[in-house]
Amino acid sequence: MSQDNQEQSVSSKESTSKSKTVFTMPGNRPGIQAVHVNAAREMVRLHTQGRRPPSSTTASTAVKGPVPPLPSTASSFPGASPHPHVSIPEGCKNPQCTHCGKVIIPAPQSSYPIQDTPAIAVKNWKIYTIKKPILNSTELEDLEARFHFPLPEMIFGNSRVKIVNEVSGESIEFNALDALDSLDSESHLKVSYHKEWLDSRRSEREKKEKEERGEVESRDLREFTDKLDTIEPYDWTYSPNYKGTTNIKFSESSQEIPIHRLTQPDPILFFDEAVLFEDELADNGISILNYKIRVMPTCLLLLCRFYLRIDNVIFRIRDTRVFVDFDQDLVIRDYRQQEYEYSELLKSVQRKSIGNDPKKLFRDHDWVSKNIPTINKVVESNQ
Amino acid sequence: MTIPYNIPISDLDYCLEQLLDHKPPKILPPETIQHLCHTLKTQLLSVPNIMPLQSPISIVGDIHGQFHDLLEIFQIGGSPPSTNYLFLGDYVDRGYYSVETISLLIALKLRYPDRVFLIRGNHESRTITTNYGFYTEVLNKYNGSAEVWTYITDLFDYLPLGATIDGKIFAAHGGLSPSCQQLDQIRALDRFREIPHDGIMADLVWSDPDTEILDFKLSPRGAGYLFGLDVINKFCHDNDLMQMVRAHQLCNEGYTSYWKGKCLTVWSAPNYCYRCGNRASVLEILYYSGESKSMGEPNANENDVKYDDYKNRFEDSIVHKVQGVLPGQFFNIFEAxxxxxxDTSKGKGVNGINSDEELVGNGDFFCSYFKERPRKQHVEYFL
Structure with missing residues (x-):
């Protein structure tokens, strides 16, 4: 390396240290050195080596050290073959593992707006999920004709999950807008400090009336408060009565979702979850509709959950579970409602004295779901 | 009597270094936070409820613990002290780095007291932070001790409630209050307290503009207000203002302009909650222009904006028409x-959804070689 170069590097170091004295951003890195290049090469080698499937050649070269046993994917379900028939629908670019036939679902692409549309097909059934960003202002304006109330803060109106039977044409879909169509016209629930708030307003008005009797009130903003009324009532908790958008003819059934088939360690071919809408109720809690889906070789489970927490008032959960048996084309839909007083759950947490942060548990939807009673349950099937 | 005491600049620089030069950022020890908070409190005691500020200044909306996106703001908009910043509140909750975010802002405020200004949002409150994540984050990051949360939430009580820019633009977190017609009514408040449920102080951090209405409306939630065109016109007229700038409401585009720029929303948390896919912005106010006739109107299409248009973005240009801002103003939009x-692809959850700590697995050997977390596909055996 010539002296000039060295001098340059020295002077550049000086300038960086000079700029350090003011508030600088991290990320000033020195140039690439030979040692880095070698390290990078080594990393690439390790990386590509690690990606290669354990082939027979590596087995014959007798790898030293213990080889971790493969996780048992053998299902105890009779008839479940270790390499189930998994077909890939058109438009789905997901590759299959050459080894086990497992569909490789890539991590979500790091692009904004987030766009990924993985899909999978098993036997007669195709499963689509679409995840998109929240609606923009133009899309929201277009919805003004459809919804005559303030919409939730975050609406993932372009996200959806859809299950279709290619043969019979049966389908069931979950999306935010159809869920919002199913709201009640109003809600009897109010935030915890509602009474207190109204009282203070009332006393303010009385005070004002007294003032008016005594002296001439200047015309100011208070004139608006006279006409003060709420906007058209609507269900501000956004509690949907939504069991999916479907053409399947469901009838009430005694056949429950077979839990034993969902608890066995079948491989998950496909998993996805997304939020459909969410509102923080002006920081009085949370109202959220989300879905989760997992596809196994012989069946799938979809859970669309509405979770409502109004701080110091109530918990409410409305779960729609859809179970599909791929062999029998059987669809079971389980809808249940749960509700519980906030104070009751808080009491029981304090009784059990779980940690010093009970509100952390209240953000865990699964925990709340397991700890509050069910008030209503309907099971239906297509057969 | 407390002795006026200032933390040496070198110490503050050290704090900034801890937060900025490490990845992930190093949190400050509790004693340091206590010290910083105490010093800042004594300084804020003499700051009026509405700070009189001057252009040029950049206004930042909600950040919600998205530390790296805050650094992004300094990256695109310039960093203090070369750029003046007014932050409109909601620094904590929901994001994963509330502790780092508020620590950085406190340190910056102390380091550059005449360049950085912080006002209070609805999340700068004890009750809200226990419900929406900041409290839990402090417990997690400080070995189960809530000490740091106490210091910081105590400091929140001292933050001012609003600011004026060149005496013509009023900035607050939320919006207007029916109990407040004059800025002097805000100036006369005793702000050194927890945010109450009602009254001027609550409305300033809670209320939202609504283009559908003219006056004030009660929110159907039972507390809180929406304000309309007549209200803002009267308030601006009575107080010799041109405009109100506020944050508080998520929007896909990162900003919203109401009533031809009379009221602006600036939102600075891109991909909010690591799932909304929204953009964010910083409102750059270069100068105040006395002319009201050339008030912008969002009447142009975003697609019409060419790169060259950004050269005179503060003047009467197409950028201006798209954004609906006043002369001398520009929404600098950025992405996550x-x-x-x-953090999004890691699938960590916010507000309790899928908060799977297990994901931080040890991974394969080459992942640890890369000192990176493995990008595992999240799969869940939910029921």
Whole structure:
């Protein structure tokens, strides 16, 4: 390396240290050195080596050290073959593992707006999920004709999950807008400090009336408060009565979702979850509709959950579970409602004295779901 | 009597270094936080409820613990002290780095007291932070001790409630209050307290503009207000104002202009909650122009904006027409930082959804070689 170069590097170091004295951003890195290049090469080698499937050649070269046993994917379900028939629908670019036939679902692409549309097909059934960003202002304006109330803060109106039977044409879909169509016209629930708030307003008005009797009130903003009324009532908790958008003819059934088939360690071919809408109720809690889906070789489970927490008032959960048996084309839909007083759950947490942060548990939807009673349950099937 | 005491600049620089030069950022020890908070409190005691500020200044909306996106703001908009910043509140909750975010802002405020200004949002409150994540984050990051949360929430009580820019623009977190017609009514408040449920102080951090109405409306939630065109016109007229700038409401585009720029929303948390896919912005106010006739109107299409238009973005240009701002103003729009992206793909949850700590697995050997977390596909055996 010539002296000039060295001098340059020295002077550049000086300038960086000079700029350090003011508030600088991290990320000033020195140039690439030979040692880095070698390290990078080594990393690439390790990386590509690690990606290669354990082939027979590596087995014959007798790898030293213990080889971790493969996780048992053998299902105890009779008839479940270790390499189930998994077909890939058109438009789905997901590759299959050459080894086990497992569909490789890539991590979500790091692009904004987030766009990924993985899909999978098993036997007669195709499963689509679409995840998109929240609606923009133009899309929201277009919805003004459809919804005559303030919409939730975050609406993932372009996200959806859809299950279709290619043969019979049966389908069931979950999306935010159809869920919002199913709201009640109003809600009897109010935030915890509602009474207190109204009282203070009332006393303010009385005070004002007294003032008016005594002296001439200047015309100011208070004139608006006279006409003060709420906007058209609507269900501000956004509690949907939504069991999916479907053409399947469901009838009430005694056949429950077979839990034993969902608890066995079948491989998950496909998993996805997304939020459909969410509102923080002006920081009085949370109202959220989300879905989760997992596809196994012989069946799938979809859970669309509405979770409502109004701080110091109530918990409410409305779960729609859809179970599909791929062999029998059987669809079971389980809808249940749960509700519980906030104070009751808080009491029981304090009784059990779980940690010093009970509100952390209240953000865990699964925990709340397991700890509050069910008030209503309907099971239906297509057969 | 407390002795006026200032933390040496070198110490503050050290704090900034801890937060900025490490990845992930190093949190400050509790004693340091206590010290910083105490010093800042004594300084804020003499700051009026509405700070009189001057242009040029950049206004930042909600950040919500998205530390890396805050750094992104300094990256695109210039960093203090070369750029003046007014932050409109909601620094904590929901994001993963509330502790780092508020620590950085406190340190910056102390380091550059005449360049950085912080006002209070609805999340700068004890009750809200226990419900929406900041409290839990402090417990997690400080070995189960809530000490740091106490210091910081105590400091929140001292933050001012609003600011004026060149005496013509009023900035607050939320919006207007029916109990407040004059800025002097805000100036006369005793702000050194927890945010109450009602009254001027509550409305300033809670209320929202609504283009559908003219006056004030009660929110159907039972507390809180919406304000309309007549209200803002009267308030501006009575107080010799041109405009109100506020944050508080998520929007896909990162900003909203109401009533031809009379009221602006600035939102600075891109890909909010690591799932909304929204953009964010910083409102740059270069100068105040006395002319009201050339008030912008969002009447142009975003697609019409060419790169060259950004040269005179503060003047009467197409950018101006798209954004609906006053002369001398510009919404600098940005997208999520690579770190936000990373946290999104890791699938960590906010507000309790899928908060799977297990994901931080040890991974394969080459992952640890890369000193990176493996990008595992999240799969869940939910029921």
């Amino acid at each position: 930082s690579p770190e936000n992206d990373e």
